[in-house]
Amino acid sequence: MLERWRLGLGTALLCALVSTPAAAWKPKTHIYLAEQVRVDAVDDGKVTIYETDYETGKILAPLGAFEVNPAILAALRQKPEQFRAGVVGPDAYPDILTGQQLIHPGTNKSLLGDPEKGELPSAAGTDAWLTHLWRKAYGPKSAAQQQLEESEAAKILRLARNDTPEIRAFVAGYITHAAGDMFMHTFVNYYTGGDFAISPDPRNALKHIVLEGYVGKRTPSFSTRASIDGVDGFIYREMVRGSPGSVLDQRLLQGPGDKASIPAIFSQLRNGLQRDVDTYDRERMSRSGPARLAYAAANGPEAEYKKAWIEDIDNGLRAWPQVSHQIALAIVYGDSDPSRAKEVATKYLEDHLISMAGAPDFAIATVVFIRKVMSSILPKVLTDAISELTKQPLEWMIKKSTGRTLDEWSAYINAPEVNFDPVMNAPGGGYGGQRETLISLTDFNRKVLKIDDPANQFPDRRFKIEDFPPAFNTVQMTKIAFLSEKGTKDLLAALKAKGVNVPAMPTAPGKYESAMLGFLNSMDGGNRWQGTSEKGGALSGSAFFLARGDAGGWRHLFLKQIGERENWTKNAAPEKAATAPLDDTGFNPVQLWAVRLDEVAYGAVDGKTRNVVVTATFRNDTTQTLPFSDKQVRTVLGRKDGVEVSLLRMGYVHQTEDALPPWHYLANTPIPPKGRITARFVYEVGDNSAQQQVHMWTVTQQLPRLEGLKIKYVDGKSVRIPLPTLGAGGRIEAPAESLPEIRGGGLGGAFTLAGRMSYRVDAAGRRGGPTAPIEVALTARNNTEKSMSLQTAYNTFVLIGSDGVEYETDGNNYGRSGADAMKRGRPLQRNEQAVLTLVFPRPPAGVTPARLLVKSQDAPMAEFYLAGAPLKRPTYAPLPQAPGGVAAGQVVKLNTFQVRLISLNRGDDGDWEAVVGFKVDSGLMKKIVESDIDISISDANGEARHALGNFYLADDLSRKPYLATLMLVPPLEMRVRVWFPESASLKPDRYNMYESYGISKGGPISAAFVAGADR
Secondary structure (H helix, E strand, C coil): CHHHHHHHHHHHHHHHHHCCCCCCCCHHHHHHHHHHHHHHHHHHCEEEEEEEECCCCEEEEEEEEEEECHHHHHHHHHCHHHHHHHHHHHHCCCCHHHHHHHHCCCCCCCCCCECCCCECCCCCCHHHHHHHHHHHHHCCCCHHHHHHHCCHHHHHHCCCCCCCHHHHHHHHHHHHHHHHHHHHHHHHHHHHCCCCCCCCCCHHHHHHHHHHHHHHHCCCCCCCCCCCCCCHHHHHHHHHCCCCCCHHHHHHCCCHHHHHCHHHHHHHHHHHHHHHHHHHHHHHHCCCHHHHHHHHHHHHHHHHHHHHHHHHHHHHHHHHHHHHHHHHHHHCCCCCCHHHHHHHHHHHHHHHHHHHCCCCCCCCCCHHHHHHHHHHHCCHHHHHHHHHHCCCCHHHHHHHHHCCCHHHHHHHHHCHHHHHHHHHCCCCCCCCCCCCCCCCHHHHHHHHCCCCCCCCCCCCCCCCHHHCHHHHHHHHHHHHHCECHHHHHHHHHHHHHCCCCCCCCCCCCCCCCCCCCCCCCCCCCCCHHHCECCCCCCECCCCCHHHECCCHHHHCCCCCCCCCCCCHHHHCECCCCCCCCCCCCCCEECCCEEEEEEEEEECCECCECCEEEEEEEEEECCCCCECCCCCCEEEEEEECCCCEEECCEEEECCCCHHHCCCCECCCCCCECCCCEEEEEEEEECCCHHHHCCEEEEEEEEEEEEEECCEEEEEEEEEEEEECCCCCCCCCCCCCCCCCCCCCEECECCCCEEECCEEEEEEEEEECCCCCCCEEEEEEEEECCCCCEEHHHCCEEEEEEECCCCEEECCCCCECCCCCCECCCCCEECCCCEEEEEEEECCCCCCCCEEEEEEEECCEEEEEEECCCCCCCCCCCCCCCCCCCCCCCCCEEECCCCEEEEEEEEECCCCCEEEEEEEECCCCCCEEEEHHHEEEEEECCCCCEEECCCCEEECCCCCCCEEECEEEECCCCCEEEEEEECCCCCCCCCEEEEEECCCCEEEEECCCCCEECCCC
16 A cells, blocks of 8 residues: 555656746746846946837837846846746745646736735736745845844754845746746736646647747757755745745635645645644643643644654655656756656655645554545645546556656656658647647747747857847846846836837835736746737737837837737736825724724715714734634714614725725635724714714724633724714704713822723823824823733723813823833733823814813723823822732743843943843743843833833843744753843832733832942
8 A cells, every 4th residue: 555655646747847838938948048147237237128020010219228137136146047047936945836727827816015025916827926926035124024034042053044146036937937937927828828838738738849849959958057055944934834824825826726736735735634633732731630631641642643654745845846847857957858757856856745644643643534634624726636646657647637648748848859841840739719839840940039940950050139029028128127127217218218118117115016916826827918818819918018009119129029908008908007005094993903084974874864973994903813803893883972883783895905095805714914994884863854963983903812711802992983973964063061970080189090000191192292182191000910011001081171172191101201102001900000090182373271081991981180290290209019029130930931130221321221030940941022021120200211122131221122932941040131222210119021912010129239339
């Protein structure tokens, strides 16, 4: 049985590796044309772009020399061999079949872009892959990522980077491959009768193989030395390993061809095995004592086998890029050598593939067990494919995949000149309403390649780029793709100076990437720069920006070539304005989401006249990727008479990805930070007079809370938004002060209970002039038995101005003043107090603070009257602190970690710094990230400063970044330095350690403990 399993998987692998059906330019031609661009670029950092006469097919004169993207230029100069490997592109990487089945055809979903970086969504299909690779190698980095990559720890740990010269050269080559396929497939498909296909007419595939191979034979000779040294890790991370939730898992390794892709199949299998292991670990830890031991005894061996299986898959996928490269050297770069390909494949089979597929050990992992596990993870189409592969001989599989036997395939690709006339000058190959075009070798040489050779009498005669429009167009497009933003602007200016109607830049200023991005939905289809659909018919929204409008830019830069749609320039895709920068105006922070009111209407929904419809856009205001659904928010309409109107129904404005505006997402899909979704809320409010009573829309964040085994949603923070004028001439007046009179407090002195906290108002007003934000200074006291943070007290603050309008805070908490931002809320023990400042940035000049509302999700509202409040906090007696505690210098035991405040001293700028020691005593290594622990120091009045930023090197006073993550190895103590920004004026009296979702402990800081303290 094991030998049969080995044979079947070997067949599958070899099938995947030796079928190279849809390569347009052969690698030799791809690399030759790309080398012309590279050589042009590296001498002076510019490329020469020519003006053409599209109709006559003449190259007129140089239009100018234009600046190459500096990052591309550096990569081309330093790593030409990696550039050439990238030029071979999906014909070899990540492997032949993944390239042909998932990257070339254009069946992928689009990338949704990154609103934080201002990156636009990609087009669907091939462009999703190109955009993914480009942004990994050339895209902007976050400050945190930049800091981590430049740290000493990154060098020690050898953290992988995607912006090395090797990787950037490879990606530049990959873009070049796409440019070449776009023109060559337009040309080849004209003669073959359509995109590469074995069915319904296998002669189509044969014509592709012969014609493309013959053009390769007539390509000028040169060195094609290529390497993926320094790139194989990138290929594994960004093209092979589809980790759960990644863009590979969710989009790029998805499509009709995923059943033929080794990375797709084994990533799915690996992710399913990991889910099983995680379930086992979770179930085991939910038990204790004998029940845990019994569960582990019953299920542990299977889980351990799956863990080993996962490791085998990881090792095999990690080795896959180099294996694919060796296979490509055997059958892609030069003449076909199937024996060498089989040798490499067999070694990979023996070293990795058997164990990746779950080789039986006849104890736990029987053949039945393996198939049962695989069928529970993979869809039936994949398990059926694997099952079929285990039964069929090698020759049958290769013939089924390529339409020919292995020997026939090799003969056609190695000697296309012999087979040209019998194949290309014979009928057959057209399908789907397309017809093949017959041509003899003599006519092809003389009329198409412009080579004076009646057949193959002079095999050393080669085509010239200027005589072969697909080749010229490939070189010209590659040069344009390599231009910098300045180079592209200069090119457009040069065209405009010639009287050409040119479009605006395709992206917002500062966001330019590459001209080859944003439009190419398939490498297999023809005419794709025009935005043609999969069937070559109607234009889609995906078209090259210079091929839009009257296509003037195209007609002055490219040559008309065989295979183009007739008169397409007279019916080109419409011009497309550059996407505006991300608009963040009008959003009101709620909690996890911010909301912007887009439209209010009534009387036109479902033929009724009793509905008020509110359309609003929600923006993810966290640093995490979140889904959005109807459970995320609760909304009500407020009427002047105090009646609240509940939601009738809720829907979403955008239902498909095709209709999404930039940086918008669908419901129940992952939405990244600053991503947005637009929803529509319908309320039935009554007749016209009742509609005119509506004046306020309230949005309340819903937060998940685990109660037993069920998740219950509870109210979080709220925002109240005054509604604008409604339709039919009815005007909604400014919202009246209709809130009920409730218990409240005045200024200073006594505290007023509001949910889990009590508050005292100390001051209110504008501290920086008539247009400065209004600040309200409070003192807060924890009324609960547990540690409670100021930011997790589940309270929302609303300021009522002297104009009667409600105003929200800026979403942050501050310490003694609005200049003292808290990174995380100040943790308070029972009866412990702390100062808190709220900042309201929106009240216009002339508006004074009147009242402060404190709303709690599970307690009555509290109200404070602010008239007559001082601008500065009065001086009170020192706040009472929690008694006792752990004195500075001693070990503080939290839930997971032991923490010790080792020293406290001032930095060069006067701010306080502390050396802190971390350790674990569980016997197991434990990771700690900066967000796990909140460390603060405070004075006798409760004013606090919190440690901010990464951990720093303990013995380096320059605050040199260390890491945001530490790995603690018991029983060792790891020491780091932390910094308390804006703490120079603070006189430390106490410290506090708070573990996320855990406990808070602290204690006094003695005068003797503080080095150089100004007490």
